[in-house]
Structures are given as structure tokens and as C-alpha cells.
Amino acid sequence: MFKALVVEKNEEGKTHAAVQELSEAQLPAGDVTVDVAYSTVNYKDGLCIGPGGGLVRNYPHVPGIDFAGTVAASDDDRYKPGDKVVLTGWRVGEAHWGGYSQKARVQADWLVPLPTALTPRQAMAVGTAGITAMLAVMALEKAGIKDGPVLVTGAAGGVGSVATAILANLGYQVAAVTGRPETEDYLKILGATQIVAREELNETVKRPLEGETWGGCVDAVGGPMLARVLGQMQYGASVAAVGLAGGANLPATVIPFLLRGVNLLGIDSVMQPFENRQAAWARIATDLPMDKLEAMIVPATLADLPDLGRDILKGQVKGRVVVDVN
Ligand code: NDP
Numbered sequence: 330m331f332k333a334l335v336v337e338k339n340e341e342g343k344t345h346a347a348v349q350e351l352s353e354a355q356l357p358a359g360d361v362t363v364d365v366a367y368s369t370v371n372y373k374d375g376l377c378i379g380p381g382g383g384l385v386r387n388y389p390h391v392p393g394i395d396f397a398g399t400v401a402a403s404d405d406d407r408y409k410p411g412d413k414v415v416l417t418g419w420r421v422g423e424a425h426w427g428g429y430s431q432k433a434r435v436q437a438d439w440l441v442p443l444p445t446a447l448t449p450r451q452a453m454a455v456g457t458a459g460i461t462a463m464l465a466v467m468a469l470e471k472a473g474i475k476d477g478p479v480l481v482t483g484a485a486g487g488v489g490s491v492a493t494a495i496l497a498n499l500g501y502q503v504a505a506v507t508g509r510p511e512t513e514d515y516l517k518i519l520g521a522t523q524i525v526a527r528e529e530l531n532e533t534v535k536r537p538l539e540g541e542t543w544g545g546c547v548d549a550v551g552g553p554m555l556a557r558v559l560g561q562m563q564y565g566a567s568v569a570a571v572g573l574a575g576g577a578n579l580p581a582t583v584i585p586f587l588l589r590g591v592n593l594l595g596i597d598s599v600m601q602p603f604e605n606r607q608a609a610w611a612r613i614a615t616d617l618p619m620d621k622l623e624a625m626i627v628p629a630t631l632a633d634l635p636d637l638g639r640d641i642l643k644g645q646v647k648g649r650v651v652v653d654v655n
Contacts (some may be wrong), residue, residue: 330350331350332430332431332631332654333431333432334346334348334378334429335348335391336378336388336389336392338381344380344381346635348632349654350570351391353432354605354648356433356434357426357434359434359435359436360405360435361400361440362401362434363396363400363434363435363600364432365397365428365444365654366398366450366655367450368393368429369448369457369458369635370457370638370641370646371457371487371525371641372487372641373422374393375637376442376633376638377390377423377427378392378637384420384423384424386424387523390430391427392634393421393429394417395416395417395418395421395422395427396409396416396428396433397413397415397443397450397453398413398449399413401432403503405437409626413449414441415442415453416428416440416549417598418601419436420599428653428654429631429634435614438603440589441610444611444613453649453651453652454621454622454625455491455613455617458488460598460610462488462491462492463491463616463617464605466499466612467609467612468567468594469567469569471512471547471551473566474567475544475566476544476563477502477543478504478544479496480525480546481496481503481504481521482547482550482555483550483574484505484521485515485516486549486647487648488549489506489507489547489549490519490538490647491647491649492547493521493624495617497520497522498616499606501544502522504524505519505521505524506527506529509647515624515648518533518621530558532553533553533580534553534556534557534580536560537585539557539560541561545568546558546562547571548572549572549574550572550574551574551576551577552577552580555575555581556571556579556581558581559581562589564580564590565589566591567592567593568592568593570595571596578605600616623646625649626648627648627649628653629652630652630654631652634652
């Protein structure tokens with residue numbers, strides 16, 4: 330028997346999450362069984378612990394879109410008992426049972442060997458948010474980062490915190506957009522050199538082009554803020570669009586694309602091929618300072634998850650929650 334956070338749905342369609350004891354026979358089909366050490370809390374987890382957001386197919390459900398741990402049993406040649414592994418994406422924790430559990434059973438294709446430089450706890454401090462931040466930085470590097478500070482929106486959140494720390498470590502000036510002024514010291518510890526108040530970028534676009542300010546942008550917010558930012562990019566600069574914490578609409582004009590050659594780069598972490606995931610984890614191990622990662626960590630247990638799920642949907646989680654499932 331082992332413990333997991335199980336979400337059930339009643340006849341009125343209301344969901345309820347609680348820690349339960351499960352048996353291995355209840356785990357879904359898969360070729361690798363993992364003793365999970367740590368998981369984390371992402372925005373999507375907030376949806377899957379709570380109302381579902383259209384992501385969860387079947388109940389009862391075990392959420393947790395990412396986890397790190399040790400292989401307990403494997404029917405696949407690539408993994409053997411004792412191997413350290415990490416999983417993000419592939420709709421684990423949404424369509425498949427996830428990491429809020431002491432045991433998980435998944436497809437070998439979904440796993441990545443944990444880089445030897447990282448512990449399972451560090452890997453989950455990074456988590457889906459962090460690996461997505463790394464993928465966004467890699468996409469910006471490929472497109473070319475221009476002069477001027479690199480803007481990070483939703484900076485005190487998971488994606489934003491990791492993006493800030495990586496970009497600062499790579500030597501870029503980082504301008505961090507936050508709606509929480511009390512996080513200023515935290516963002517400066519991560520390496521932000523400039524704090525931009527959320528209100529400054531909240532208004533909808535009035536002029537399609539403003540001053541050329543930012544050399545690149547990792548955007549976790551979307552919505553009207555992303556539309557404003559497009560008009561403030563340097564000539565030829567790129568925005569990596571990662572998230573929608575501020576809305577899914579993009580009330581923008583095409584003028585920044587046509588007159589300034591601005592690029593909008595879409596970042597998906599869920600279906601990334603194995604090679605890209607491995608490359609991103611390798612870059613995390615070299616380019617994310619572990620002392621800064623440590624500063625982002627908020628420790629939690631399985632029992633804390635119902636509250637944390639609600640908090641992240643309200644934008645009230647700072648940095649990276651690391652869930653010790655044992
Ligand atoms: P968090 O909740 O940790 O961070 C989001 C941050 O956005 C908040 O901390 C807050 O930062 C800011 N924010 C929240 N609400 C608003 C608002 N209404 N207007 C402006 N800013 C707001 O979430 P994550 O970092 O885990 O994820 C960020 C986004 O990225 C989510 O939309 C998530 O779904 C998406 N995502 C996408 C992935 C992909 O594969 N493309 C993978 C992972 C995440 P502050 O307090 O500093 O203002």
C-alpha cells in the first residue's frame with residue numbers, strides 16, 4: 330500500500346481531493362513503475378487538484394504533472410531498478426495518473442534520466458515550470474537576444490523565477506514584471522536588475538509601437554500584457570510565449586511584426602521530443618545556479634496540496650513548491 334492524493338467527483342460534478350491509501354494493483358498500465366520522491370505544484374496542477382479545467386478525463390484521479398524518483402520496476406531496456414528519473418509533460422497528471430503519489434506507473438518514453446548533477450529534490454524545484462523556462466531561454470538564444478534588458482513577466486511565479494535566475498546567470502540584464510511589490514527582494518536575489526510593476530503593462534494597447542526597450546522576453550502572462558510587450562520590443566527581438574496567467578486573448582496588432590521584425594515564439598513543454606528534454610535538463614544542470622534554486626523552494630507535503638492548488642490558481646504561490654510525497 331502507498332499514499333496518494335486522490336481527486337474524486339460527486340454526482341453534482343463537484344471535485345474533492347484527499348490523501349488516500351492505494352495498492353499497486355490500482356496503478357494504471359505502463360512499462361516503468363517509479364518510487365516517487367518529489368513532485369511540485371504548477372498552474373495546471375491547481376486546475377487538476379480542483380475543478381479539472383477540462384484537463385482530467387476520468388475520476389478518481391491522481392494529479393501531479395511532474396515527478397522525480399527512482400525506478401522500482403521496469404519492462405523497458407532503457408531503465409532498470411535504482412535508476413534516477415524525472416518526468417514532465419505527456420499529459421501525466423491530467424489524462425494519466427501523476428506524481429502526487431508515492432508510486433507512479435508510466436510509459437518509458439515519457440521519462441528522462443536525471444542528470445547526475447541534480448538531486449530528485451532539485452529536479453522538482455525546477456519542475457515543469459523550470460524546464461519550460463529553460464526551453465524559452467533556449468528558443469530566445471536561437472532567435473538571437475538583442476541589446477537591452479530581457480523582460481520576464483509573471484516573474485515571482487514558477488516559470489518567471491527560474492527564467493529570471495537563468496537569464497541573470499547567463500549575464501543578461503533582467504527586468505522582472507510583478508504584481509506583488511513585496512517580492513522585489515526575492516527577485517533581486519534571483520538576479521533581476523529592474524522591477525517593473527504589473528500595472529505599467531496592464532493597459533490594453535493604445536499605440537501599436539512604443540519605445541524599443543526589451544532585448545527579449547519570457548512571457549508567462551499572455552493576454553493584454555503580452556500585447557503591450559510586443560510593441561516595446563527592440564527591432565528584431567523575440568518573445569517566448571509560455572503562459573496565460575493573465576489571459577488567453579491576445580488583443581494585439583500585427584504592426585510590431587511588420588515594422589520591427591519582432592518574433593513571437595511558441596513554447597510547449599508537454600509534447601517536446603526526448604532529445605530536447607534531455608538538452609534542456611543538461612542546460613539546467615549547468616546554467617541554473619543551485620543556490621538561487623534553493624531560494625525559490627517552498628517545502629510541502631501531500632496533505633498541503635488542496636490548499637496549494639487553490640493558491641496557485643489565485644497567483645499567490647511564490648517560486649517553486651517542492652512536494653515531499655513520503
Ligand atoms: P505561477 O502561478 O507560479 O506564476 C504565474 C505568475 O503570473 C504569478 O505568480 C504572477 O506573478 C503572474 N500573474 C498571475 N495572475 C496574473 C494576472 N492576472 N495578470 C498578470 N500577471 C499575473 O504559474 P507558473 O509559473 O507555473 O506558470 C505560468 C504560466 O505558464 C501558466 O499560465 C502556465 O499554465 C503556463 N505554463 C505553460 C507551459 C507550457 O508548456 N507552455 C508549462 C508550464 C507552465 P507576479 O506575482 O510576479 O505578478
